[in-house]
Amino acid sequence: MTSSESAASRPELAPDTIVVETGRPNRADGASVNPAIDLSSTFISTGDIESSPFAYARFDTPAWSHFEEALAKLEHAELPGLVFGSGLAAISAVISAVPAGGTLIIPTHSYQGALASAAQIAERQGFELVTVDIADTAAVTAALDAAAEKGSAASAPGSGADRPAAGGSESGTASGLLWIESPTNPMLEVADVPALIAAAKQRGILVAVDNTFATPLLQTPLDLGADIVVHSVTKYLAGHSDVVLGAALTSSGELRQRMHTERSMRGSVAGPFEVWLALRGLRTLAVRLDRAQANAQTIAERLAAHPAVIETRYPGLPDDPGHDRAAAQMNGFGAIIAFTVDTADRATSIAEAVKLWTPATSLGGVESLIERRRRHPEEPQTVPEGLIRLSVGIENVDDLWTDLEAALG
Numbered sequence: 001m002t003s004s005e006s007a008a009s010r011p012e013l014a015p016d017t018i019v020v021e022t023g024r025p026n027r028a029d030g031a032s033v034n035p036a037i038d039l040s041s042t043f044i045s046t047g048d049i050e051s052s053p054f055a056y057a058r059f060d061t062p063a064w065s066h067f068e069e070a071l072a073k074l075e076h077a078e079l080p081g082l083v084f085g086s087g088l089a090a091i092s093a094v095i096s097a098v099p100a101g102g103t104l105i106i107p108t109h110s111y112q113g114a115l116a117s118a119a120q121i122a123e124r125q126g127f128e129l130v131t132v133d134i135a136d137t138a139a140v141t142a143a144l145d146a147a148a149e150k151g152s153a154a155s156a157p158g159s160g161a162d163r164p165a166a167g168g169s170e171s172g173t174a175s176g177l178l179w180i181e182s183p184t185n186p187m188l189e190v191a192d193v194p195a196l197i198a199a200a201k202q203r204g205i206l207v208a209v210d211n212t213f214a215t216p217l218l219q220t221p222l223d224l225g226a227d228i229v230v231h232s233v234t235k236y237l238a239g240h241s242d243v244v245l246g247a248a249l250t251s252s253g254e255l256r257q258r259m260h261t262e263r264s265m266r267g268s269v270a271g272p273f274e275v276w277l278a279l280r281g282l283r284t285l286a287v288r289l290d291r292a293q294a295n296a297q298t299i300a301e302r303l304a305a306h307p308a309v310i311e312t313r314y315p316g317l318p319d320d321p322g323h324d325r326a327a328a329q330m331n332g333f334g335a336i337i338a339f340t341v342d343t344a345d346r347a348t349s350i351a352e353a354v355k356l357w358t359p360a361t362s363l364g365g366v367e368s369l370i371e372r373r374r375r376h377p378e379e380p381q382t383v384p385e386g387l388i389r390l391s392v393g394i395e396n397v398d399d400l401w402t403d404l405e406a407a408l409g
């Protein structure tokens with residue numbers, strides 16, 4: 001038994017309290033304040049193995065339970081989350097649900113690992129991959145229309161042309177999946193998340209949202225009708241660049257079962273210590289994000305005014321193309337900034353010249369990271385050569401700016 005049961009009698013708590021209080025052992029005299037790291041690979045079970053809460057640690061283990069429960073509470077999922085060995089493992093488990101002949105609609109500027117994995121699974125499984133500008137609601141709606149039409153044409157005759165045959169979260173047999181990332185990586189485009197989810201639902205198309213950039217503190221897509229939320233826990237949730245971990249959340253028993261089976265069958269499981277570290281990191285998510293966002297706002301404003309910078313993308317800038325949407329649908333603007341300088345060489349030299357910022361890929365840790373994205377050969381060609389992505393951390397903002405300004409030269 002964990003804290004959710006005792007919390008049930010308390011008034012609803014704010015998310016910045018939930019990150020601290022949730023996922024703890026039951027309150028009892030002498031009990032640990034934090035869960036133990038349960039390393040057992042097998043558990044005592046007799047008779048029907050299905051009826052044992054724990055039997056073998058590839059299926060489920062108490063090492064995951066507290067964190068899975070905490071994530072569900074934060075993302076407003078009615079069922080416990082599912083941790084995976086990495087964010088990409090969670091993403092692959094979701095994408096694998098798209099059947100042959102179906103359609104996956106995915107943002108052109110998704111996390112490149114998600115794009116690469118989607119392309120591979122699409123080819124293997126025989127479904128269509130459609131990339132869209134996720135900020136262009138009309139374009140996404142047109143892609144949804146095409147996917148729904150194809151789904152109904154492919155369905156059994158007599159299923160009724162007036163009913164979306166792609167199925168919904170209830171049937172769990174959708175032939176279409178809309179993948180949403182907002183803000184996108186690394187272009188910081190902001191999708192109209194409520195409108196896109198509503199449009200997909202209308203057409204019986206499943207929706208999954210990669211909520212890594214926003215975290216559940218800034219947006220909770222399940223509240224808007226999304227079927228699945230995924231996270232690279234590696235980033236903000238764990239928050240210290242010392243864990244690789246993923247998670248998926250849903251309120252649908254059927255979808256959860258399918259992802260659970262995928263996790264068990266592929267063995268894409270998380271280590272007990274990694275999960276423990278992630279829960280430890282989660283405790284400070286609210287204060288880390290507060291500070292990182294405040295720093296990001298200041299740095300984005302200073303970058304936007306700097307003569308060497310051609311463009312700064314940060315939803316917190318009042319004239320950013322995504323500002324109004326982000327202000328309407330998020331509780332904050334996050335702490336990732338993209339800015340562009342004139343050439344790839346200039347961008348590379350900036351990433352080499354910084355002394356406080358760490359030149360490294362990844363994001364969401366306490367330390368500030370800087371990276372020219374096109375150094376990754378697989379990054380979409382539409383990302384400018386001179387684009388630098390910043391993951392703003394929690395250091396002193398003037399120290400960060402002094403270092404970056406010197407590197408901008």
Ligand SMILES: *Cc1c(COP(=O)(O)O)cnc(C)c1O
Nearest residue numbers: 086087088111185212232234245
């Ligand atoms: C890093 C990242 C992933 C992949 O997660 P891993 O934990 O590295 O496997 C997926 N989506 C987004 C938005 C990311 O930033």
